[in-house]
Every structure is written in C-alpha cells, then in structure tokens.
Amino acid sequence: MHDTHSIMFITKRPDIEMVSGEGSWLTDHEGKQYLDFVQGWAVNCLGHSNPGIISALETQARKVINPSPAFYNQPMIELADLLTKHSCFDKVFFANSGAEANEGAIKLARKWGKIHKDHAFEIITFDHSFHGRTIATMSASGKPGWDTMYAPQIPGFPKADLNDLDSVERLINPKTVAIMLEPVQGEGGVIPATPEFMQALRALTKKHGILLIVDEVQAGCGRTGKLFAHQLSHIEPDIMTLGKGIGGGVPLAALLCTDAVACFEPGDQGGTYNGNPLMCAVGVSVIQQLTAPGFLDEVIAKGAYLKSRLLETSAEFGLDGERGEGLLRALKLGRDIANELVEEARIMAPIGLIINAPRPNLLRFMPALTVSRSEIDQMLVMLKQLLRHSPK
Numbered sequence: 001m002h003d004t005h006s007i008m009f010i011t012k013r014p015d016i017e018m019v020s021g022e023g024s025w026l027t028d029h030e031g032k033q034y035l036d037f038v039q040g041w042a043v044n045c046l047g048h049s050n051p052g053i054i055s056a057l058e059t060q061a062r063k064v065i066n067p068s069p070a071f072y073n074q075p076m077i078e079l080a081d082l083l084t085k086h087s088c089f090d091k092v093f094f095a096n097s098g099a100e101a102n103e104g105a106i107k108l109a110r111k112w113g114k115i116h117k118d119h120a121f122e123i124i125t126f127d128h129s130f131h132g133r134t135i136a137t138m139s140a141s142g143k144p145g146w147d148t149m150y151a152p153q154i155p156g157f158p159k160a161d162l163n164d165l166d167s168v169e170r171l172i173n174p175k176t177v178a179i180m181l182e183p184v185q186g187e188g189g190v191i192p193a194t195p196e197f198m199q200a201l202r203a204l205t206k207k208h209g210i211l212l213i214v215d216e217v218q219a220g221c222g223r224t225g226k227l228f229a230h231q232l233s234h235i236e237p238d239i240m241t242l243g244k245g246i247g248g249g250v251p252l253a254a255l256l257c258t259d260a261v262a263c264f265e266p267g268d269q270g271g272t273y274n275g276n277p278l279m280c281a282v283g284v285s286v287i288q289q290l291t292a293p294g295f296l297d298e299v300i301a302k303g304a305y306l307k308s309r310l311l312e313t314s315a316e317f318g319l320d321g322e323r324g325e326g327l328l329r330a331l332k333l334g335r336d337i338a339n340e341l342v343e344e345a346r347i348m349a350p351i352g353l354i355i356n357a358p359r360p361n362l363l364r365f366m367p368a369l370t371v372s373r374s375e376i377d378q379m380l381v382m383l384k385q386l387l388r389h390s391p392k
C-alpha cells in the first residue's frame with residue numbers, strides 16, 4: 001500500500017488499492033478478491049474489463065482521441081443515432097458526468113421557459129432526490145443538509161414529495177417551467193416512482209404546458225430491465241439525462257430532448273470534451289450490448305431472481321423486505337446496521353463483498369447487468385453469514 005498523503009481528503013477510504021477487475025470481481029494490491037455488487041455506483045453496467053469496451057477504446061484511441069468538439073466525429077454521430085432510435089427523443093448533447101448533463105437539462109428548460117413561458121424558470125424537484133454535486137444540481141437535489149452546505153443555493157427548485165401528486169400540484173405557478181425527477185430515486189434509498197405517479201406527472205405537465213425531465217443517470221441504461229426507466233411507465237418525457245451506465249465505467253453522460261424542446265442556440269451550451277470520440281465509442285459499444293436480443297430480458301429475470309432471494313433473506317432474518325426495479329434493489333434491514341455490514345462485508349476473508357448503504361437501515365445492490373445467478377447466490381451466502389453475526 002502506497003503513501004496516500006497527497007490525495008485530498010474528501011472521504012474515508014480503506015487501506016487498499018484496487019488493481020484489476022473482471023466481470024463481477026475486483027482484485028486488490030494483496031491479491032484479495034471482492035465480489036462487486038456496487039460496480040462503481042451502478043456505473044459498470046457490463047462489469048469490469050468488458051471486452052467490447054476495451055476493444056472500442058483501443059480501436060478509437062488508434063484513430064483519433066480528440067479532434068475537438070468543433071468538429072463532428074463518427075462515434076458521436078453513431079451514439080446519438082442509437083440513443084434516438086431506441087427512445088422517444090430526437091436530439092442528444094454529450095457531457096462528461098451526470099451532474100453536467102443535469103446542468104444542461106436545467107439550462108435547456110430555463111431557455112425554453114424564457115422563449116415559450118414568459119421567462120418561467122422554476123423546476124419542481126423532489127425531497128430526497130439526487131441530481132449531482134455542482135451548485136445548481138445540489139440546489140435541485142433534495143438531500144438533507146445540502147440546502148445549507150454551500151449556501152446560498154441557486155433559487156428556483158421548490159421540493160415536492162415523491163408519489164404525492166397534490167404536493168406537486170400545490171407548487172405549480174406561472175413561474176414553473178418543468179418537473180424533474182428520478183424514475184427510481186437512487187441515492188435517496190432506491191425508491192421507485194410508481195407508474196401511476198409518472199403517468200399523472202405527464203398528464204399534469206401537459207395540462208400546464210410545462211416540461212417533464214427525467215434524470216436517468218442511475219436508473220437508465222438497462223438498470224431497471226428497460227433500456228430507459230421511464231419506459232416502465234409507458235410515458236414520453238420531454239428531456240432525459242443519462243450518465244453512469246452509458247459509459248460503462250468511463251466518463252460519459254448525455255442530455256436528450258425532443259425536437260420541440262431543442263432550443264439551444266450557438267453559445268448557449270458547450271464543453272471541452274462534449275462528444276469526444278474516445279468516450280462515445282465506448283457508449284456505442286455499451287448501447288449495442290444492452291440492446292442485443294435477449295439482454296434486457298435477462299436483466300428482468302435476474303432482477304426478479306435477486307428480488308426473490310432478498311425477500312427470502314428478509315423472511316429468514318426478520319427484516320423489513322426489499323424494494324427496487326430490475327438490478328437496482330435495496331434490502332430494508334429494519335435497524336441501523338447497514339454501515340457496519342458494508343464494512344464487515346468488505347473485510348470478510350478470504351473473499352470480500354462490496355455492497356453499499358444509501359441509508360443507515362438500507363443495503364443497496366447494483367451489480368453488473370451481466371451478473372450471473374451463481375454470483376447472486378454467492379453474494380447471498382456471504383450476506384447471510386454477516387446477518388447471522390450482526391447485532392440484533
């Protein structure tokens with residue numbers, strides 16, 4: 001283990017260095033293996049060291065890495081075409097992170113409001129939502145404590161309650177330009193918006209002539225078993241953002257919208273790396289693999305399998321059940337032992353387990369979409385071992 005004093009302290013990290021990965025497995029500097037059910041926070045949708053991603057990186061790096069965003073390039077065009085072909089959206093802007101894509105969505109909605117809604121700019125967002133770590137996306141987020149962390153916030157993000165239509169309707173006024181939500185709240189604790197709520201929001205936004213924005217940075221790209229999570233509710237939003245899974249582990253994100261909403265003019269939006277071919281080539285490989293025949297059906301089947309095994313575990317240990325969509329799931333522990341379990345899981349020997357606790361009483365599972373049933377079984381063997389020894 002190397003001396004780490006020059007790394008800026010932003011979070012407690014264990015004294016290990018991860019050196020390699022394959023599929024659902026990570027290996028540290030001492031050769032210890034870990035079964036990875038976090039995958040970089042639902043980022044590595046195809047697991048570690050996916051051959052298609054490696055090949056896309058190698059091939060593109062030999063052609064050109066950065067011709068500049070002033071020019072078109074082939075992977076940028078191909079990825080935009082793939083995304084519009086598989087969704088209800090017509091236009092795509094590429095970015096580097098989920099927060100940046102969401103910043104773009106906020107700007108696009110405000111620009112649209114300026115043109116079409118007499119400068120309306122308010123975007124209704126939700127309690128416990130998470131949209132990123134820039135100042136504007138922190139302001140849009142409903143994470144407790146974030147309203148004062150870097151005060152003052154950016155104004156114009158009133159908060160409603162998820163799955164409570166009245167709480168949304170009450171906030172609508174002539175300054176409202178959009179409603180923005182995660183179809184499944186990820187950081188908030190894997191809380192799905194119900195299809196009825198999504199459909200009601202679509203009807204409400206249509207009625208008031210305002211936009212519906214879905215932040216699918218975590219729930220998009222096959223995670224729920226649909227290519228995009230809003231497709232579970234059979235609705236067509238106006239704007240969608242993607243991140244995490246679309247890059248399969250490399251920094252790539254996207255802002256998508258319909259033709260009716262695409263109102264940026266030259267100078268309104270940009271970014272040094274937007275549409276860079278190295279990342280977009282990876283995105284092409286990711287979307288091609290996710291949309292290969294049968295791939296998403298397997299995600300649905302394995303999601304159902306993980307759900308049933310978590311429910312069985314919950315019953316066995318007297319826990320509070322589980323929730324989620326597809327391969328984004330959470331186990332409700334009923335008591336605040338999640339952080340301890342995450343620690344104990346990682347230090348288990350000879351094999352460690354990587355899981356995550358978005359809340360003190362909740363464990364989150366976001367394995368590679370390519371995870372096998374036997375890896376799910378193995379995870380549960382390890383988890384049960386931990387639960388058997390956890391404080392009551």
Ligand SMILES: *Cc1c(COP(=O)(O)O)cnc(C)c1O
Binds near residue numbers: 100130131218243244
């Ligand atoms: C992770 C996440 C973001 C932020 O993405 P970054 O790439 O970390 O900027 C935004 N929205 C949701 C729903 C997320 O899960």
